[in-house]
Amino acid sequence: MSKSFLEVDGLSKVYPDGQGGELTVFEDIRFALQKGEFVCIIGHSGCGKSTILNVLAGLDEASTGNVVMNGKEVKGPGLERGVVFQNYSLLPWKTALNNIIFGVKARWPSWSKEKVREHSERYLKMVGLDHAMDRKPSQLSGGMRQRVSIARAFATQPELLLLDEPFGALDALTRGVIQDELVKIWEETRQTVFMITHDVDEAILLSDRIFLMSNGPNARIAESVKVNLPHPRSRATIFQNPAHQKIRHYLVDFLVNRSGSALPEQDGSPRVVDPSTDELTPDPAPAESETKTETTARAVNA
């Protein structure tokens, strides 16, 4: 075995299709993550992204294949893998702070009360919610709830952080603000993150690599796109980098035109692509000019 932090080998998921047959949602999923990497996975609905994430989290079982983290096979959920769900999954009878304390206490049972509280408050402050720590989730907006959920996940300092479309239920403005916060926290902590998203811009802003999934059934991780943009990144300036345009075009083209037919390499691993060095953008000219106007408009706004 190679020395990757996380190795996913030959994962597949088969469900009964309700008519006596079987339905293979995804098959032969292979990839590896390095320590400290931020990887997003994009694909159309129904390709099994969430199931893959749940298998990594240990909440679901794959039909075949295995996941090895730090040389140990992943079996069942564990504290070394933190999960942020799309619907926040905060415990509604606990205050924001107590939700974080819940996680911290589970992670370090031997810590004193003061230490747990101090640690939890620090992470709540990190997401800018120290003023709302005594409020219950029902008294928080969707964006604030997701911040608490993110703070809880980061506070337990897992080795691998799994984010299942964390901003999917948020409006665009709130989403942008929290993306900025996530960038900031990630630059500070350099957690290994595996995240599902539907948002191409979000994926480019956050990740080092983007996995592109072909459509289900029998979905595969077809390509692994390098996001060759310097850190630290910022939502306000990232699109000024010419590489950003190339990557964006590449991703949109894949999702619109090629996701039905794309295939990985012969050996099952995703094809590695780096659009930033690609002279030939796969997108034809008209789309290019359209995005350029968009870019100038945004630059003016900035």
Place this chain on the structure above:
Amino acid sequence: MASLNVRATLLSVSFLILALGMWEMATQPPAAQEAVSEYELLMGGADQESRVPPPSAVIRVAWAELSNPFYDAGANDKGIGIQLAYSVYRVLTGYLAAMAIALPLGFLIGMSPLMYKALNPYIQVLRPISPLAWMPLALFIIQDSDASAIFVIFICSIWPMLLNTAFGVANVRQDWVNVARTHELNPIKTALTVILPAAAPTILTGMRISIGIAWLVIVAAEMLVGGTGIGYYVWNEWNNLDLASVIFSILMIGVVGMLLDLALGKAQKLVEYKE
């Protein structure tokens, strides 16, 4: 315009005055048409018919009883406070015993589909049995009338608690259970820190239904076993043909039942949460 509360109170009070007034009017003895004979005088007036006592008579009884609720002048003459205390004691004893069984068992049934399927037929057969139907069997086996009454309370209050606990536990949102799983909580900790608070509102609803049923049943049970308690008191006053006392004790049963329900309602508020 006065506030809604003030108007409602005014309306309530006027309904009360109206109802009491009509009751008082309807229960006056008719005026004698002719001179009362000596025989009639000996028999207590011209009116041979017994009738429901007027509210004024009930209020007099209430005043006398409530000004000294805890006197004890022998087996058949105890204050209303003592009688109610006996009943509340029986209800709470049977109720707490039912809780001790229903909550853990409900957890087990709620968490294990196997146990649910295995035990559900028995629950469905036992649940619709009138609690009083158990009385002869209880008297024969336990051989103690007081304990039998408590057993009847136990058996009638166990079902709503058991079913609501099982339902609440089985329907805890999978997301919250997943939170417990990803934080590696052991089963006991998961039950106590995630499932119990999540299911608590449903469990408390079952407990509130149970206390209501228990209070309904204790009156009937005490009429059967006799000796002490508010149910026995009602029946005893009926045997004494003291209808004013009967009406007064009916009202007291209502007041205590309301207080028990209020207490459980308060507890329910404590564990409620908004999603």
